[in-house]
Amino acid sequence: MTSAHAHPTGTGPGFSALVAAAASSVAVVCYLLAAARLRRRGDAWPPLRDVCFATGGAALAAAAVVTPPGGPFTVHMARHLVVGMAAPLLLVLARPLTLALRALRPGRVRRALAATGRSRPAAWLLFPPTAAVLDVGGLWLLYRTPLWSVSHERPLLQAAVHFHVLAAGLLFAFAVCAVDPVRHRWGLPWRGAALLGAGAAHAVLAKSLYAAPPAGTAFAPDDRRAGALLMYYGGDAVELALAAVLAVGWYAAGGRAPARGGRSRSTARRPRLRPGPHPRPGPRPSGFGTTVRAIGGYPQDTTREGVTQRSAEQKR
Amino acid sequence: MSDPVRRPAVPPPSEAEPRPRRSLGVCALIGAAVMAAVDEIVFHQLLNWHHFYDRSTPSVGLLSDGLLHTAELLALVAGFTLWADLRRRGALSPSHARAGLFLGAGGFQLFDGIVDHKLLRTHQIRYGVDLLPYDLAWNAAGVVLLGVGAALAVRAGQNGRGDRSVGRGPEPSR
Numbered sequence: 008m009t010s011a012h013a014h015p016t017g018t019g020p021g022f023s024a025l026v027a028a029a030a031s032s033v034a035v036v037c038y039l040l041a042a043a044r045l046r047r048r049g050d051a052w053p054p055l056r057d058v059c060f061a062t063g064g065a066a067l068a069a070a071a072v073v074t075p076p077g078g079p080f081t082v083h084m085a086r087h088l089v090v091g092m093a094a095p096l097l098l099v100l101a102r103p104l105t106l107a108l109r110a111l112r113p114g115r116v117r118r119a120l121a122a123t124g125r126s127r128p129a130a131w132l133l134f135p136p137t138a139a140v141l142d143v144g145g146l147w148l149l150y151r152t153p154l155w156s157v158s159h160e161r162p163l164l165q166a167a168v169h170f171h172v173l174a175a176g177l178l179f180a181f182a183v184c185a186v187d188p189v190r191h192r193w194g195l196p197w198r199g200a201a202l203l204g205a206g207a208a209h210a211v212l213a214k215s216l217y218a219a220p221p222a223g224t225a226f227a228p229d230d231r232r233a234g235a236l237l238m239y240y241g242g243d244a245v246e247l248a249l250a251a252v253l254a255v256g257w258y259a260a261g262g263r264a265p266a267r268g269g270r271s272r273s274t275a276r277r278p279r280l281r282p283g284p285h286p287r288p289g290p291r292p293s294g295f296g297t298t299v300r301a302i303g304g305y306p307q308d309t310t311r312e313g314v315t316q317r318s319a320e321q322k323r
Numbered sequence: 324m325s326d327p328v329r330r331p332a333v334p335p336p337s338e339a340e341p342r343p344r345r346s347l348g349v350c351a352l353i354g355a356a357v358m359a360a361v362d363e364i365v366f367h368q369l370l371n372w373h374h375f376y377d378r379s380t381p382s383v384g385l386l387s388d389g390l391l392h393t394a395e396l397l398a399l400v401a402g403f404t405l406w407a408d409l410r411r412r413g414a415l416s417p418s419h420a421r422a423g424l425f426l427g428a429g430g431f432q433l434f435d436g437i438v439d440h441k442l443l444r445t446h447q448i449r450y451g452v453d454l455l456p457y458d459l460a461w462n463a464a465g466v467v468l469l470g471v472g473a474a475l476a477v478r479a480g481q482n483g484r485g486d487r488s489v490g491r492g493p494e495p496s497r
Contacts (some may be wrong), residue, residue: 199397206393211385243396250397254404261408 014039023166028068035064038103041110044302050109056101061099068175070094084237087172091142096184100252104187112120119200125190135201136194137313138182142207144176148217156223179205202253213239226268341416346409347476353402353479359395360405362435364472372449388439389447418482422475431470436462 038060045052070089075082104124111117123129131137149155149168158164183202185192217235220226226234339443409415436458440447446459 199401203390203393203397206396207386207390210392211389214385214389243392246393247396249399250400254400258404258408262411 021162027071031067033062035061038101038106040117044110058254058286059097060103061095063101066094066097077233078227080226080230080234081237084234086243088237090169091172092242093174095173095180096245096248099177099184100186101182102187124188130190131191132178135182135198135205138179139201139205142179145171145175146212150221151224152214155221183249195253198253202246202249206242209242210239212240257294286320340414342409342414343416343419343479346416346419349402349405349409350423352398352419353406354424355431356395356398356402358428359391360399360430363392376415418475418479422472422479425472425475429465429472432465432468433462436465466472
């Protein structure tokens with residue numbers, strides 16, 4: 008499992024790979040502990056999210072220490088798919104920020120976390136086109152400049168590249184899915200357009216890799232083509248999953264709007280039955296009531312943050 | 324999803340009213356996406372007639388192809404979601420939906436045959452053979468699909484008018 012590892016120096020899974028595997032394992036354990044804490048005090052937290060996070064973390068750890076079969080470029084691309092696309096999507100779908108905000112006791116740490124999520128830089132970083140450029144633009148830099156061949160001689164740079172792939176993947180999935188509470192959640196058109204642009208740039212890059220290798224590398228043509236195909240179709244699979252997340256979110260929101268007494272866009276053009284001012288969602292009788300009750304049930308959550316946090320979740 | 328009250332609810336059926344234009348548009352989106360997927364799966368991957376990457380075409384051809392491929396995937400997801408939403412609201416007009424499906428499929432086929440194959444020349448249908456019969460068959464298929472769609476749309480429109488001249492019953496037919 009180690010001889011064909013991508014790191015040119017050393018024979019086993021390198022030190023950084025072991026650190027990465029350990030870090031993702033620790034993250035999974037923390038997540039599961041926090042979810043267990045929520046459930047102990049009576050909050051609902053769907054088990055599916057635990058499964059998502061654990062799968063994502065396990066995939067990251069596996070990508071760091073296990074070498075899949077295939078030529079070196081195919082192996083690299085398989086890792087790239089797991090670290091940059093599949094694992095970030097799974098981790099983001101598990102709503103780690105929501106869990107942290109709810110599991111932490113009110114205090115400095117939670118305040119800092121909430122403030123970070125609502126800060127202006129975070130809002131701009133999570134602007135979907137920005138996240139898409141950081142994510143796919145990084146790949147273009149890696150494969151279409153000498154960065155790839157340079158990083159192969161410098162383990163530290165290579166570790167930084169891997170970290171960037173993971174971080175940018177997380178950022179992009181976070182911005183497109185928009186399931187966690189942050190300052191500004193961009194609307195469906197922005198997120199859909201970013202997904203379209205990033206998907207197209209990814210597909211074009213995969214095709215160009217099929218035709219021509221990255222600068223300064225010499226892979227067997229069969230290996231390179233297999234890797235490019237993997238990138239192309241793997242990218243499709245993750246893109247479909249992201250699109251499904253957007254679509255399901257839209258569909259569920261469309262079902263909730265009429266239930267709240269609000270008007271969805273598709274019914275807004277018909278003449279209104281009730282006279283009234285601007286068609287706003289209104290006081291949301293059922294949802295608001297449960298918020299108050301839920302907060303009443305947990306005395307440790309009666310801070311202002313607890314209230315805003317819960318009502319932010321209620322809006323989803 | 325943390326509260327038990329928030330199950331997606333459907334608007335009461337009394338509000339439901341077929342929305343022909345939207346039905347047609349949504350199904351045209353699905354039709355175009357399905358036709359793009361058929362092209363990709365049958366001709367690119369099963370028959371290997373034209374391929375993943377054919378030749379070093381101008382980069383605009385490559386870009387258009389990647390954009391088309393991604394848009395096709397997103398359109399499939401978006402189209403079926405919008406269709407499910409129309410059904411849920413009881414607003415789907417099946418005759419318009421059928422017309423839209425054919426119009427979308429034919430429109431895409433013709434677009435691919437003329438713009439991708441002939442204008443941008445990203446790929447041809449087949450290589451090493453006389454292209455004319457293939458091009459004719461390809462574009463004729465597109466024209467036929469478009470024609471069927473147009474006929475269905477005209478008929479659906481007439482039926483819609485007929486319904487209204489009879490008078491608007493309390494239960495719009497679905």
